Amino acid sequence: MYPLHRYRALADLTRDEETALVTLGDAPVTRPPGHMIRPEGAPVSGFYLHIRGWITSSIMLRNGARLIQKVHLPGDMLGTPSMVLPHAADTLTMVTEATVAFVPFTRLGAVYTRLPRLAALFTFAAQAERVSLMDTLAVTGRASAREQLARLLLDLHARLLPLGLVVDDGFDLPLTQEAIGDLAGLTAVHVNRKLRDFREEGLIARDGTTIRLLDLPRLRALSPILPRALRFDAAWLPPAI
Numbered sequence: 001m002y003p004l005h006r007y008r009a010l011a012d013l014t015r016d017e018e019t020a021l022v023t024l025g026d027a028p029v030t031r032p033p034g035h036m037i038r039p040e041g042a043p044v045s046g047f048y049l050h051i052r053g054w055i056t057s058s059i060m061l062r063n064g065a066r067l068i069q070k071v072h073l074p075g076d077m078l079g080t081p082s083m084v085l086p087h088a089a090d091t092l093t094m095v096t097e098a099t100v101a102f103v104p105f106t107r108l109g110a111v112y113t114r115l116p117r118l119a120a121l122f123t124f125a126a127q128a129e130r131v132s133l134m135d136t137l138a139v140t141g142r143a144s145a146r147e148q149l150a151r152l153l154l155d156l157h158a159r160l161l162p163l164g165l166v167v168d169d170g171f172d173l174p175l176t177q178e179a180i181g182d183l184a185g186l187t188a189v190h191v192n193r194k195l196r197d198f199r200e201e202g203l204i205a206r207d208g209t210t211i212r213l214l215d216l217p218r219l220r221a222l223s224p225i226l227p228r229a230l231r232f233d234a235a236w237l238p239p240a241i
Contacts, residue, residue: 001022002025002049002050002074002101003075004021007125010124013118016240017115024049024103025048025049025103026102028099028100028101029099029101031094031100032097033096035094036091036094037093038079038088038091039091040059040087040088040089040091041088042088044085044088046102047077047078047079047108048078048079048101049077049100050073050074050077050078051098051099051101052074052097052099053098053099054071054098054174054175055072055076055098056072056093057070057071057078057090057092058090058091060091069182070183071179071183072092075163077122079092080126080129083105095179096174108122116238117237117240117241120238121237132155135225139151139224140185141185142224146197148185149184150203150219150220150222151223154216154219154223157216168212169212169213170210170213171210172210172211173209173210174209176188202214203215203218203219
């Protein structure tokens with residue numbers, strides 16, 4: 001089932017709003033690692049609810065290199081930036097086995113008519129993504145490799161926590177060093193070196209793809225910017241129906 005934690009963090013959802021969210025998509029589809037959900041440049045007729053697994057968003061640069069812009073986790077809505085474009089702005093690719101549900105724009109449009117407060121929450125969720133992008137841009141090229149890596153690890157920790165995927169401050173990190181480098185603005189060599197430094201300094205421990213953050217206060221002190229907690233007064237939204 002589509003996780004609702006992002007919307008519950010914005011407002012107390014009614015039963016009708018929760019039902020609308022979990023039934024918004026088509027039948028869920030599960031695909032293996034490496035599967036491309038939707039390529040860059042494909043026609044756009046909807047977006048995807050992210051139900052399970054890890055998925056990346058990437059774009060092709062003019063020199064032919066592919067750049068991963070974001071790693072998506074359950075509860076995200078995938079492909080929404082392309083709503084304003086005739087063709088997809090990015091490629092969505094499974095990192096692990098993952099499950100998604102496609103949502104035609106026409107079905108989303110019906111929600112705006114039937115449940116206006118929930119429609120407003122879609123807008124706020126999009127703004128939360130914008131804040132995250134602003135924070136990332138603010139430190140890109142202005143923070144050291146250590147600071148960037150600390151920021152990324154804390155961001156993943158904060159996003160995985162409400163999903164119940166963090167145990168004793170440890171979580172699965174199924175990303176290659178190249179992918180981590182794209183997300184942190186570093187080379188794969190830099191990522192390997194800094195992860196080794198973090199282990200030697202007692203900041204993290206690694207066992208295969210599992211990473212554990214051993215000293216959250218020190219990592220937070222090192223990060224140039226911390227994950228933001230979403231909190232606002234929802235009283236001025238349209239009334240729940």
